[in-house]
Amino acid sequence: MSFLPNILYQNLKRYFGYNDFRPRQKEVLRYLFAGNDLVAILPTGSGKSLCYQLPATCLSGLVVVVSPLISLMKDQVDSLRSRGIGATYINSSLNWSKQQKRLKGIVQGAYNIIYIAPERFESDLFLEKLSKVEVALFAVDEAHCISEWGHDFRPSYLKLAEVRKKLGNPRLIALTATATPEVREDIIKGLDLKDFKLLIKGFERRNLYLEVKMVENELRKKEELLQILTYNSLPAIVYVGTRSRVEEIIAFLEDKFSVIGYHGGMNPYERRKAQDSFMAGNYDIVIATNAFGMGVDKSDIRLVVHYELPGTLEAYYQEIGRAGRDGFASKCILLYQREDSDLREFFIDSDYPPKDIVEEVYSFLLSKDQDEVELDLNQLYLQLRSLPSRLTLEASLRLLRKEGYLKRISSKSQEATYQILKRVEPRELEIDYLKLESLKENKYQKLVELKGYIGTKECRHQYVLNYFGDEELLNYCPGCDNCDELNQTRVITKELGVLVQKILSCVIKLGGRFGVTTVAKVLIGSKSKKLLGRGLDKVSTYGIVDNFSYEEIIKITEELVEAKYLKKNKGRYPTVQITKAGYKILHQPYNLDWNLVREDQEINNLTNQARIKLLKRLKDLRATLSKEFNQAPFIIAHDKTLEELVKRIPSNRAEMLKVKGFGEVTYRRYGEPFLRVIKEFLEAEPKLERIETPIYLDGTYEQTFNLYQAGLSLEEIAEERGLAVGTVIDHLSKLIESGAEIDIKRFISAIQLEEIRAAIAKVGYSSLKVVKEAVDEEIDYNKIRLVVASYKKEFMSN
Numbered sequence: 001m002s003f004l005p006n007i008l009y010q011n012l013k014r015y016f017g018y019n020d021f022r023p024r025q026k027e028v029l030r031y032l033f034a035g036n037d038l039v040a041i042l043p044t045g046s047g048k049s050l051c052y053q054l055p056a057t058c059l060s061g062l063v064v065v066v067s068p069l070i071s072l073m074k075d076q077v078d079s080l081r082s083r084g085i086g087a088t089y090i091n092s093s094l095n096w097s098k099q100q101k102r103l104k105g106i107v108q109g110a111y112n113i114i115y116i117a118p119e120r121f122e123s124d125l126f127l128e129k130l131s132k133v134e135v136a137l138f139a140v141d142e143a144h145c146i147s148e149w150g151h152d153f154r155p156s157y158l159k160l161a162e163v164r165k166k167l168g169n170p171r172l173i174a175l176t177a178t179a180t181p182e183v184r185e186d187i188i189k190g191l192d193l194k195d196f197k198l199l200i201k202g203f204e205r206r207n208l209y210l211e212v213k214m215v216e217n218e219l220r221k222k223e224e225l226l227q228i229l230t231y232n233s234l235p236a237i238v239y240v241g242t243r244s245r246v247e248e249i250i251a252f253l254e255d256k257f258s259v260i261g262y263h264g265g266m267n268p269y270e271r272r273k274a275q276d277s278f279m280a281g282n283y284d285i286v287i288a289t290n291a292f293g294m295g296v297d298k299s300d301i302r303l304v305v306h307y308e309l310p311g312t313l314e315a316y317y318q319e320i321g322r323a324g325r326d327g328f329a330s331k332c333i334l335l336y337q338r339e340d341s342d343l344r345e346f347f348i349d350s351d352y353p354p355k356d357i358v359e360e361v362y363s364f365l366l367s368k369d370q371d372e373v374e375l376d377l378n379q380l381y382l383q384l385r386s387l388p389s390r391l392t393l394e395a396s397l398r399l400l401r402k403e404g405y406l407k408r409i410s411s412k413s414q415e416a417t418y419q420i421l422k423r424v425e426p427r428e429l430e431i432d433y434l435k436l437e438s439l440k441e442n443k444y445q446k447l448v449e450l451k452g453y454i455g456t457k458e459c460r461h462q463y464v465l466n467y468f469g470d471e472e473l474l475n476y477c478p479g480c481d482n483c484d485e486l487n488q489t490r491v492i493t494k495e496l497g498v499l500v501q502k503i504l505s506c507v508i509k510l511g512g513r514f515g516v517t518t519v520a521k522v523l524i525g526s527k528s529k530k531l532l533g534r535g536l537d538k539v540s541t542y543g544i545v546d547n548f549s550y551e552e553i554i555k556i557t558e559e560l561v562e563a564k565y566l567k568k569n570k571g572r573y574p575t576v577q578i579t580k581a582g583y584k585i586l587h588q589p590y591n592l593d594w595n596l597v598r599e600d601q602e603i604n605n606l607t608n609q610a611r612i613k614l615l616k617r618l619k620d621l622r623a624t625l626s627k628e629f630n631q632a633p634f635i636i637a638h639d640k641t642l643e644e645l646v647k648r649i650p651s652n653r654a655e656m657l658k659v660k661g662f663g664e665v666t667y668r669r670y671g672e673p674f675l676r677v678i679k680e681f682l683e684a685e686p687k688l689e690r691i692e693t694p695i696y697l698d699g700t701y702e703q704t705f706n707l708y709q710a711g712l713s714l715e716e717i718a719e720e721r722g723l724a725v726g727t728v729i730d731h732l733s734k735l736i737e738s739g740a741e742i743d744i745k746r747f748i749s750a751i752q753l754e755e756i757r758a759a760i761a762k763v764g765y766s767s768l769k770v771v772k773e774a775v776d777e778e779i780d781y782n783k784i785r786l787v788v789a790s791y792k793k794e795f796m797s798n
């Protein structure tokens, strides 16, 4: 691909003050300056505007930007002007004479770039005048507005292909953040693009943590919201579905946080004020409907919570895109209860009224003889019994208006006056019900896709990328709840490693003749009749696990099957067998493939006792704070958070903020007292013992020890390790002496043990030979060595 003209770099710095392009900007500009038309589908925040603003500084003709965002035009133009770029806009917010004045200026070449609302092109006169100017670039911003499938369809966009022709076919760039296949096709078709480049990139959001939280009911949802806001960094946007919800959630939160609301029902001035105020950092949280967001340029939003379902997956993606624009880690949490999607289905149904309902509403209007009909919508709804909901009534009226049968003259909450424009037989209404049906289907489809995201067990990031057609493949998950869960179950701790060995050896012992549940039962030492009846309590791995539950063992065993260390045979009673790979890892469970993440290293050197003490102190403090602030203890800190504090013993704010559960707000409120308690505790406990790594945890000894723990016999350990039994005895003796817990009764009968100990008590242990001579002939040296080791250990520790 060609290089970018130097002038672009210079002007980037000169007019915008940026030192370099964002990667996608470079790509877009390269295509443009190589003479291509281009559809650029790039996520919000990737710097799309610059892609048509910068060319305005060096192209010889005018850059015409079509934008539906009337409310933002002024800001954009002001900002360009302040940078020294000749810019202006024309939209319905200007009166006629102002529009004319600006148009004149445009024709005279006073500007480099102009923003036009699409509706302006409906005027032939306007277009006529504009066509006198040399247009170098025709930029269609928010190009998804061309699509009826998009979330904000603007019919005037459909004329843009024609407009472009009238303007002399300048180079075209269409930009949007909406990347669904149907929208993409509509853009290409609608703008009549033939030879063009398509760029879909950058939908990965590596700094966002994605999470879906299922809740059972509304109450839990509120609690969950409270916790989320308490434990995470702010500022936050909480998206809700309706205006009344905005009010409700504000009422719920306002005594705990600094919150402000934003919704479409507020007048433009109030909205503007709320938005500015939030952007200026006067509030930590904005509770908003989806009206909030366009033009929000606040880069440090740390959290976006969806209290109710977003419209579609792409709307969701757009909305969460407001988090973390500065590139720092931020969280996006969607709260979901089943009823949410039922409600959405209800809305969809209401939005697309069926033929008979539309006809009924229309007949009713006709039945009033005058052309102007005053309606009380509530009453009408009650009167027309077949209406499934009031929303259906409103949708029917909307539809009749849209199709030119009605005009709304005035409306005041419940009441509205309509004028009947056309009178026809209700059956003859020219309404494309088939099309309505397909729009409805599409909405349903969107909901299904959204539910797909909610319910997926895959990596949420990858799911979204696949959905958008972004070709980027993630080679790791930047952070989502699904991958976390996976990691958690796959953390290999020492304990888990030993369990794996025990499971594998139990499977071997059972000769592949039993299923997962029997393996688990044997390991926990179940007393079930079936098990005892088969004599499985005699197997050497019987009852050797006591630190994992039956269910946990089953879960890990299933994972071992999935990871192909075990094999499940097909059939009515699927038995498990060890595989070659399983044999291989039998002595080295720490190298399992699924060992993706190791458990967090402990950062402190507290003894167990000290930990317990510190945890107690922290809990006491929490109780005190809970009373003082009149907050439930879990709002102040979860048990898990306290445990984490004990693990990390933070000594300052920065370290504290790394502790899961301590966000900015929590820290501001309770951080200091916690730090103080930790500090005082550490000062009072000067003799902190280091946790020594016992020698037996090293290398060859460790392997022997693991096999011992897995329940193998001496001979089996020797075989597995490829060592002589004598060497294994040597290892075990050393392990015993260095403090490893080894139960020698597994290798020696109680009678023999007693006999050896008695002999040692009599003759001492300095000579094995002497001990050997003092016991029964059947007792061999190996057994004597083990008992001597344990005797020594006991003797030394007394």
Ligand code: ADP
Residues within 6 Å of the ligand: 018, 019, 020, 021, 022, 025, 042, 043, 044, 045, 046, 047, 048, 049, 050, 297
């Ligand atoms: P989009 O339209 O894709 O959502 P914007 O055009 O609004 O994105 O740009 C998002 C932000 O990125 C703006 O604050 C803009 O000033 C900034 N920005 C754009 N290009 C660059 C750049 N090359 N270097 C640094 N910041 C940039």
